[in-house]
Amino acid sequence: MREDNDVGLQTNPDASPEPGNGAGARNAAPVNVSVVDPADETAMRRWHAVFHAGLMAGLQDPPAWTLQESLVLHRAADSSMRREPFVAVDGNGDVVGAGEVQFPLRENLRLAIFEIGVPPEHRRRGVGSALYGHVVERARAEGRISLLTEVNVPDGTPHEEWPGVAFARILGFTLRNTELRRQLRLPVEPLHLRTLAGKAAQRASDYRLVSWSGPCPAEYAEQYAELKGRLSADAPLGDLDYEQEVWDVARLREAEDRTAAQGRTLFTTVAVAPDGTLAGHTQLAVPRHEPGRAYQWDTLVHAAHRGHRLGLALKVANTQALSEAHPEVTRVDTWNAVQNGPMVAVNVELGYRIMDACQEWQREL
């Protein structure tokens, strides 16, 4: 789940084998799966290289945590999520596959969220199945009863032919939600931005736009935390079984600290209603370790304030603020559920173009 979302539930009645008992066993090479200690820099470096090579193969300009960002993610305090990296090592001692399993700690306590990556040269020998077996084992040990994963499919590729889709299907997962990743090239033509800002102002003029970079100002923190939690309830999640996240100021500050430690600068614009309440917000992250890129994170307009073109107003203002502060940024990635018409319309108007589909697959254990 990233910014917004779709459905496309497909069932696979005749395929739900246990891990290691069929799928991938045909040409199985012996591999050992073991947990990686985040404090071990050399091991994390090997983990990251293989994880990245597996997950991002075949994607255009793929978005991913850098090694430096991953190290922080696995080492920094996070009272909402526990993350465990793991690797598959073959008989020669080479890392041939890697994964990560996440255990939400505040809500979604039924869930284990995971990703598995096997570089193309090591595929179809049972490595993915062995890694998945580890996920199932860890999920069961933690009392989790539902598994959730993502598969990224390049635009224009028939989904049924994509390895991750075939793998998820054979393991008994069903497709619950599809988001599309779109990318915007920067800078956006200033005249185009001014035209869009003018169009939004026709209906959004009662609202004041406030932008900042870095942590949320104290005066807005409580309301802002509430808006952050609302995204998981309001963004369309298709048939995903995912509970609403509950955010308070402590969670917000922890997330901001972690993001800053990762070397990412946040650019946020909020819309303030005449009575002082926050009507909506949008947020961009600019990673120090990936110069030239930015990522669109949440955008949300409170239900009571929809229909005022605030989505457009917020995004135009935030894009302008980003380009002024970081003229070196040439592209922004965003994710939207395919059925999220209003958000997609805003992004298309801004000039975002489709890169790939991010499918969310889930199964009960």
Ligand SMILES: CC(C)(COP(=O)(O)OP(=O)(O)OC[C@H]1O[C@@H](n2cnc3c(N)ncnc32)[C@H](O)[C@@H]1OP(=O)(O)O)[C@@H](O)C(=O)NCCC(=O)NCCS
């Ligand atoms: C999906 C992925 C992890 C599979 O890794 P792998 O080591 O090739 O997996 P296995 O060898 O254990 O394959 C298990 C079964 O999945 C199915 N499968 C895997 N890749 C397939 C493909 N390209 N076409 C058809 N079926 C495929 C097969 O049924 C296979 O069993 P078989 O080889 O006996 O026919 C790997 O392709 C990958 O890293 N993809 C990119 C990331 C991703 O999508 N991860 C999955 C979600 S976390």
